[in-house]
Amino acid sequence: MQTIILQNLSKTYSGGRQAVRQISLALDPGEVYGFLGPNGAGKTTTVKLLNGTLTPSGGSCRVYGIDPSAEPAKAHAHTGVVTEHAQMYDNLTGIENLLFYASVFGLSPSDSRTRAAALLRQLDLKDAADKKLSAYSTGMRQRLSLARALIHRPEVLFLDEPTSGLDPESAQNVNQMIRDLAETEGITVFLCTHQLRYAQEVCTRYGLIDEGRLLASGTLHELQKAIMPELPLIVRAEHMPHRLPFQQAGGENIYQASIRTEDEIPSLVRQIIEGGGDVYSVEVKHPSLEEIYFTLTRDRKRTENAEKTPGIQQAREEGKERTI
């Protein structure tokens, strides 16, 4: 069964702001989906739609087979949510908070205790368990939020910026935990973030969103093929034959060519050798998620500008006609 399904999901806020436009996608159990986009792209809005705290203005969505806008409470029994605005009680300690949410989610007292203790240990909060939350740092709060979201063993986990306040070590620890949960327990993770490097470490698939539109979706490989179809091939060689499609790049004896697939490499290398060149190293530069993301957003800006200009010219011409 697909755990998260969006069909043409749209949301227009009462002020007229179209925060989410016609997004469709489906996630399988065990997937970690990185939902990436700049500020105001519509990520948090999508998470709220998927949790039923907002009602879609168009399209529909299903989480674990339940329509969250129709039966939010039922859907929440299967989901865990971490968002920056979902805080816990400052006047309670870490463990008291967890036990409170455990009982709200219907766990038995003994189960709650073992579960809370295990999560505090996993998230490195054991020493802080009996401290009041008012004495927690931002990073500790975020880790406790993750523990809170996992307390009832949810099948679907929504994470909105879960690592933004964490130090690199904790972030890595949390990422490892998320990946383990997805791999061993088959939890579906919907992860919104700006930290593209961390995203690349944990996610199995990505969606790039801007101004409410899903611009691209797929694995790193699929995105690369769609957005940056040409891969740079870097060759270090002496006596490079001139007629080959290589260009000098950077230092001496470093050459670069663009290829579409790795299948092109053997024949290119053969041609260098046959033309009298000596090859020392051959390397394909796979773009990082960051590079793909920037290429995509840059391309978009360019096409937008291109769209705007003809409009202006047309308006001018119309103006001219009238004066004549």
Place this chain on the structure above:
Amino acid sequence: MNHAITAVIKKDFRGITANRRLFLSLLIVPIVLTVFLPGMFITIAHFMPEDEDLQMLLELLPRSSWASTMELTVTGLIFNNILPVFFLMIPIMASSIMAASSFVGEKEKHTLETLLYSPLTLGQIFQAKILASFLMSMTVSLISFVVMLTVVELEVFLLMGTLLLPSANWPVILLLLSPAVSMIAVTLIVRGSAKAQSVEESQQGAVFMIIPVLLLIVGQFTGVLLVSLWILLGLSLLCVLLALFLLKKAAGRFTYEMLLQ
């Protein structure tokens, strides 16, 4: 009752008792109304000079409220007809303090959103919030009653050498009218506070609840409204029905979206 709802109620109770400022403001009104005012009234009744006008006024009263001396008649009147009205004020005050902070407090501290992601429906969250405020106000008002009874009986015994007998007004007020009025106040304030953006704003809304009770007190003092037991009983039952209706409709047409604004 639902396990999860009980958990929310317990948590809200702790939230109040752990907050010293809130807890003190919860206690100050009951202390004034159950210790100072009754003490003062009885002292005045004791040291009041024998006055003919007052004597004539008292003779207008039904025979059932006459006691052996004028002093005891006045004290009995205060005890059975004026003090019970305080037990409408106490639960309204107590519940408004708690109810006002229940939604808005959670909104301000960003804990409401977390609660909304729980498997409780909006209706259940409203019910939990209402019950917590209601139980708190009933606890405060029962403790206040015990304190007041002790203070009044002790003072009357020391000054006049006898004890007062509570009239039938007391059980009707304490067990019917006061819980019903407090439930009405709580549901209205919780609904209002769900919309309000700050604790102050929602407490201002609560002030309106006090006005009818103040009128009742003024009425009692001036003798315009010497409510008979049957009218009191009927009024109480009406309030109970209204309270139950409001409790059922508590969540009303609220949506998550309205609460998170």
